[in-house]
Amino acid sequence: DEIKRVLSPKGIFIRVLPAPRHLFQIKSLIYPEVKLHDVPEVCRGFSLTDQIQINRTVMLEGTGGLSDLLAMTPLNWRGNYDEKLRAQSLDCFEVEFDFFIQSMCVE
Numbered sequence: 001d002e003i004k005r006v007l008s009p010k011g012i013f014i015r016v017l018p019a020p021r022h023l024f025q026i027k028s029l030i031y032p033e034v035k036l037h038d039v040p041e042v043c044r045g046f047s048l049t050d051q052i053q054i055n056r057t058v059m060l061e062g063t064g065g066l067s068d069l070l071a072m073t074p075l076n077w078r079g080n081y082d083e084k085l086r087a088q089s090l091d092c093f094e095v096e097f098d099f100f101i102q103s104m105c106v107e
Contacts, residue, residue, distance in 0.1 A: 004045055004106055012103050013046060019053050019098035023075065026066075026095055029087050030079025039100070046104035055098045066093045 003013055020036040027034045042048045060066050067088045070076045075084075087093060 001045075003043070007106060009106070012049065012105055013043070014101065014103050015040075015043075017100045017102070019055065019100045021055065021096050022098040023073065024096050024098070025093070026070070026075055026087070027079070029083045030075065037098075040102065042102075043104060045107055047107050048102060049105055050103045052101050053099070054101065055096065057094055057096050060093045060095060061091065066090070066095075069095065 007013060017040045018037045020039070022037055024034060024036075060069065070084065070088070
């Protein structure tokens with residue numbers, strides 16, 4: 001409701017959300033079972049005008065790369081602590097970034 005209130009009548013709302021495999025490799029280390037993200041629903045009162053999915057795999061190099069990434073996510077406070085420490089000590093770690101970018105207009 002607040003987005004609709006501040007959006008101009010012909011405005012477009014753009015949101016970025018995690019797609020199913022976002023940070024999958026980290027989750028598979030720290031959780032016994034990985035729960036994939038759901039495909040997001042369109043916000044109430046909006047019509048979806050476009051949706052794209054961006055998926056990239058990146059090699060994090062150096063022992064600080066994974067620590068820095070974890071610090072920016074809720075995964076930093078969840079999951080198996082010992083496995084996170086072990087992964088953070090690796091010289092390189094491959095991780096998947098997966099996002100949905102949606103544009104919506106008011107119905």
